[in-house]
């Protein structure tokens with residue numbers, strides 16, 4: 249079947265919960281994707297920060313092949329070798345002691361919400377069960393994570409939501425201070441808001457949250473599902489701010505393109521997950537964990553992180569030049585290789601024009617373009633992307 253026929257079939261049989269672009273990708277390598285008709289694209293979306301190592305990274309592909317021949321699945325009634333290995337890597341490279349594995353970002357956040365409540369239940373303070381989360385946040389689509397998500401458009405028609413969530417503006421420490429009550433159990437925040445528009449808080453904001461949580465005896469949860477794992481130029485975004493959470497959630501690029509989710513925490517907190525409290529059938533299964541071990545080893549390399557910082561600086565400079573040259577460009581912001589370009593015009597049309605010219609990007613707000621190239625991107629590819637984008641933005645009628 250050709251691309252047109254696939255899309256026609258999808259139109260009949262696949263749920264219409266996504267506004268999809270009319271393209272079917274069939275192959276990928278590094279920063280390149282190929283559609284069903286053979287057209288090549290430069291991918292600056294990276295599966296929404298999943299393909300941090302590019303498409304089909306060789307070490308991950310090999311790990312999947314090797315593991316697939318040995319064991320695909322075994323229940324968490326038993327120990328799983330690669331799961332233990334990945335948990336050890338996470339403990340070695342982060343503030344955390346232990347990991348709970350699941351299959352997605354939203355599931356990791358559900359686990360964080362349950363763990364925070366259970367932690368205070370175990371301390372004899374079951375009344376501490378409420379959360380403070382941020383406006384414009386994104387934490388996922390299952391009910392508790394959806395409730396935590398501070399954007400009404402995602403809530404519409406799905407009530408009643410989970411009780412006990414309060415929203416405050418992002419990057420406003422005073423607002424959090426005011427919202428804390430004796431019922432608060434945790435503050436949940438993305439160190440940089442991804443879906444909300446690549447919003448970077450002021451220096452000291454996350455540290456301020458840490459201090460507030462310490463003073464009030466409540467937990468601090470960082471959702472690093474999008475900005476963790478090298479994306480901002482440090483292995484975890486919190487490391488760039490010199491502040492540690494009590495619980496951190498991960499997913500997206502943790503297994504180099506295979507579905508996985510993780511909650512990591514210090515012993516003292518995660519010990520509330522005793523047998524019977526929480527579970528996931530596929531969580532930390534042999535295949536995903538083996539992919540995770542291979543991917544994590546690449547992501548944690550200092551050369552991967554240094555390359556991300558270098559390319560991030562280069563990309564930001566090139567985009568800043570566009571800002572100087574073109575009136576439609578209002579601003580550039582980012583850290584590492586999560587970068588946004590603020591426009592004075594709707595971004596959607598620009599995304600489509602880029603796609604026609606073989607460049608994949610997306611938009612997060614009506615007038616905001618977001619770039620999430622693989623961390624292995626090279627200067628020539630950034631040049632190519634900027635040339636395409638500059639050409640389009642410079643020739644608007």
Ligand SMILES: *Cc1c(COP(=O)(O)O)cnc(C)c1O
Nearest residue numbers: 352353354386387388442473474
């Ligand atoms: C993508 C994302 C999620 C949800 O992850 P899923 O795997 O789609 O459930 C949660 N939090 C953040 C910050 C994300 O970017």
